[in-house]
Amino acid sequence: MKDQICYDDYQKTASWLLSQTQHRPKVAIICGSGLGMLADALKCQDSFPYSDIPGFPQSTVQGHAGRLVFGELKGKTCVCMQGRFHMYEGHSLCKTTFPVRVFKLLGVETLIVTNAAGSLADSYQVGDIMIIKDHINFPGLAGLNPLNGPNDEKFGPRFPPMSGVYDKDLRKIAFDLCKSMGVSQFIQEGVYCMVGGPNFESIAEARLLHRLGVDAVGMSTAPEVVVATHCGMRVFGLSLITNKVVKSYNDTEAVNHEAVLEVSKLRSQTLQMLVTELVSRMDINNNTT
Numbered sequence: 001m002k003d004q005i006c007y008d009d010y011q012k013t014a015s016w017l018l019s020q021t022q023h024r025p026k027v028a029i030i031c032g033s034g035l036g037m038l039a040d041a042l043k044c045q046d047s048f049p050y051s052d053i054p055g056f057p058q059s060t061v062q063g064h065a066g067r068l069v070f071g072e073l074k075g076k077t078c079v080c081m082q083g084r085f086h087m088y089e090g091h092s093l094c095k096t097t098f099p100v101r102v103f104k105l106l107g108v109e110t111l112i113v114t115n116a117a118g119s120l121a122d123s124y125q126v127g128d129i130m131i132i133k134d135h136i137n138f139p140g141l142a143g144l145n146p147l148n149g150p151n152d153e154k155f156g157p158r159f160p161p162m163s164g165v166y167d168k169d170l171r172k173i174a175f176d177l178c179k180s181m182g183v184s185q186f187i188q189e190g191v192y193c194m195v196g197g198p199n200f201e202s203i204a205e206a207r208l209l210h211r212l213g214v215d216a217v218g219m220s221t222a223p224e225v226v227v228a229t230h231c232g233m234r235v236f237g238l239s240l241i242t243n244k245v246v247k248s249y250n251d252t253e254a255v256n257h258e259a260v261l262e263v264s265k266l267r268s269q270t271l272q273m274l275v276t277e278l279v280s281r282m283d284i285n286n287n288t289t
C-alpha cells in the first residue's frame, strides 16, 4: 500500500466491506495486545482476515490476530479489530490509522480503544484497568503525526483541538458500571503516554515519564485517537496494566511481551463485560442494514 492515502482509497475499502456484510456499525473497538477476545462477545459475526480486505495493512505482532469482526453486542452493531497496527512494525502513521477513517465511512460514531500498557503510577498494580483520561502523544509532539500532509476537509479541519477527547460521559458510565460489577478496586483513571517502541523503556526514560505525570505507557492508541477526533468521533479508551515499568536501578526484573500477553488473559473476562455493558448503555441508533 502506498504511503499517501487519499479519500478514494478509504472509500474503496469501506464500500467493499459494506458489500460483504449486512452489519452497519455505530461503534468500533480496537483490541490491544492479547485483548482480541473482546470480539468473542459479538453475536451474529461476520469476520474478515485483514489479508482479504482490499487496502488493509497486515498485522505482524504476536497477540494481534489480524481479523475484522462485525457483530452485535447486546443488540448494538459493532466492528472490532482483532489486532492493530503499530508504527514500530514499519507502517506509516496513515497506515496504522487507516481503519479508523474506514470506520468513519462505514458510519461509526464512537471509537473504543484498548491497549496493554506498563504503569508508572506508584499506586497502580499489575492487572489494574485504567480508564484513559488524556494522552501524551510523544511521536506526535516530535512531528510524527498521522494528520501530517495535505488536510482532507472531508474528514476534518486542519488544526483539530485535542483537549477533552476522552468522552467524559462515557468515562462516568464506565466508572458506575465498574462499581455495579464489583470491580472498582482495580479501576484507575489516568494519563496514557505513547512512545514509539518497540523496545521497552530504559530506567532513565521511565523516570522521565514518571516526572511528566504519565500513569501508563504503551506503543499505540494516540494516533488512532487523533484521527478519530479529527473526523468527529467520540472516543473512549482503556489500558490494561500488564507490568510495572522498571524505575529503579536495583530492580532486576525486566518486562517482556510474553508476560504482557499472560496478564491480558487474566483480565479478559472483566474487560469483555465492561466493554459489552458500556456499549449496551450507549445512546446510539442501530441500523442493521
Ligand SMILES: O=P(O)(O)O[C@@H]1C[C@H](O)[C@@H](CO)O1
Pocket (backbone or CB within 6 Å): 031, 032, 033, 061, 084, 086, 114, 115, 116, 117, 197, 218, 219, 220, 221, 256, 257, 260
Ligand atoms: O497494541 P498494544 O498497544 O496493546 O500493544 C502493547 C505495546 C506493544 O505493541 C506490546 C508490548 O508488549 O503491547
